[in-house]
Amino acid sequence: MKITVLGAGAWGTAFGQVLADAGNDVTMWAMEPEIVEGIRDNHRNHVRLPFIEHLPDNMTATGDRAESVRDAEIVVVAIAAQFARVALAEFKGLIPDDAIVVSLMKGIERNTNKRMDEVVRESLDLPAERFAAVSGPNLSKEIALRQPAATVVGCEDLDNATKVAKACTTDYFKAFVTTDVIGLEMCGSLKNVVALAVGMARGAGYGENTAAMIETRGLAELTALGKAAGADPKTFAGLAGVGDLIATCGSPLSRNYTFGANLGKGLSKEEATKVSNGVAEGVPTTDAVVALGDELGVPTPLAYAMSRVLDEGISCAEMLSLLFGREITAE
Numbered sequence: 001m002k003i004t005v006l007g008a009g010a011w012g013t014a015f016g017q018v019l020a021d022a023g024n025d026v027t028m029w030a031m032e033p034e035i036v037e038g039i040r041d042n043h044r045n046h047v048r049l050p051f052i053e054h055l056p057d058n059m060t061a062t063g064d065r066a067e068s069v070r071d072a073e074i075v076v077v078a079i080a081a082q083f084a085r086v087a088l089a090e091f092k093g094l095i096p097d098d099a100i101v102v103s104l105m106k107g108i109e110r111n112t113n114k115r116m117d118e119v120v121r122e123s124l125d126l127p128a129e130r131f132a133a134v135s136g137p138n139l140s141k142e143i144a145l146r147q148p149a150a151t152v153v154g155c156e157d158l159d160n161a162t163k164v165a166k167a168c169t170t171d172y173f174k175a176f177v178t179t180d181v182i183g184l185e186m187c188g189s190l191k192n193v194v195a196l197a198v199g200m201a202r203g204a205g206y207g208e209n210t211a212a213m214i215e216t217r218g219l220a221e222l223t224a225l226g227k228a229a230g231a232d233p234k235t236f237a238g239l240a241g242v243g244d245l246i247a248t249c250g251s252p253l254s255r256n257y258t259f260g261a262n263l264g265k266g267l268s269k270e271e272a273t274k275v276s277n278g279v280a281e282g283v284p285t286t287d288a289v290v291a292l293g294d295e296l297g298v299p300t301p302l303a304y305a306m307s308r309v310l311d312e313g314i315s316c317a318e319m320l321s322l323l324f325g326r327e328i329t330a331e
């Protein structure tokens with residue numbers, strides 16, 4: 001198949017390599033000429049995946065929007081979530097009418113509080129059956145090294161989910177399918193907020209009990225919010241839910257975990273942003289999660305506590321104490 005990936009960041013490039021390894025012809029679209037030339041001429045993305053010495057030969061790149069998506073059967077979007085709407089507006093009318101559009105993004109749009117399925121479909125005027133989300137425990141650097149991993153592809157049309165899953169299946173990358181697009185979107189975006197909090201606790205020197213508490217209560221929070229948004233609660237117990245929480249909250253390869261760890265060590269939000277290598281989606285998503293919780297009538301104590309960290313600079317101990325209401329409740 002002819003597949004285009006919009007955005008040659010760490011995950012866009014690593015996923016492009018998976019698609020190429022699965023036998024597809026892959027074209028990366030990137031804004032920066034330096035990245036385009038690196039992939040097209042030298043099979044390298046020295047900015048986002050400098051340790052990969054040779055990207056597959058059936059993977060190329062262009063900076064030309066129309067050329068990038070011409071005849072594409074699948075178009076994958078891997079742009080920082082807060083910029084997806086503005087970036088995709090430039091592709092409206094260029095993407096073939098029968099192409100499936102796949103989002104790898106994990107974030108909620110600030111101000112609108114919309115999920116990426118909503119943002120992508122609105123931006124491209126796309127019917128639900130042509131939109132798919134991919135979400136799971138997928139730390140890009142591990143997958144770029146072809147370490148075994150699995151993910152979930154969600155689309156309202158199961159045949160299209162299966163088509164995308166087949167396109168990204170290799171001997172080291174396994175894709176499952178679901179129709180629960182909302183569940184995948186909510187898992188992927190909300191676990192980043194939990195990873196910020198766990199990272200912060202680790203950075204502040206706290207141990208396993210604290211991390212386990214944040215992860216478990218975080219899972220309960222994201223499940224409740226997802227359910228209220230229309231997701232299937234079972235999705236949260238799978239790869240995209242618990243699976244991604246385990247990977248993201250336990251690895252310094254996660255930008256969200258590392259951002260949180262830097263906050264826990266005493267860096268300000270601005271300082272942590274400066275040293276962050278790539279987008280930490282949980283940072284802009286946190287306030288959107290709190291707003292979404294208010295909108296749906298679901299308490300979001302963890303996201304609220306993290307929003308106080310990000311907006312007011314409260315300490316890790318203060319953030320955690322906000323989670324301990326004095327009222328006794330059922331778990």
Ligand SMILES: NC(=O)C1=CN([C@@H]2O[C@H](COP(=O)(O)OP(=O)(O)OC[C@H]3O[C@@H](n4cnc5c(N)ncnc54)[C@H](OP(=O)(O)O)[C@@H]3O)[C@@H](O)[C@H]2O)C=CC1
Pocket residue numbers: 006007008009010011012013030031032048078079080081083086087104105106107138139140141277278279281
């Ligand atoms: N990295 C990972 O392990 C995983 C990431 N994800 C999700 O995938 C998405 C992309 O992540 P990743 O590739 O790692 O991020 P990176 O930070 O590595 O790259 C971000 C990408 O967004 C692009 N971008 C930013 N602003 C704009 C804009 N205004 N117009 C067009 N493109 C823009 C960047 O382009 P440029 O380089 O030109 O600035 C770059 O290609 C995120 O939502 C992330 O949560 C999901 C699973 C795993």
Ligand SMILES: O=C(CO)COP(=O)(O)O
Pocket residue numbers: 106136137138139140192195244247248253254255256257279280281
């Ligand atoms: O989503 C991820 C792993 O599944 C990557 O997490 P980060 O965006 O925090 O690096």
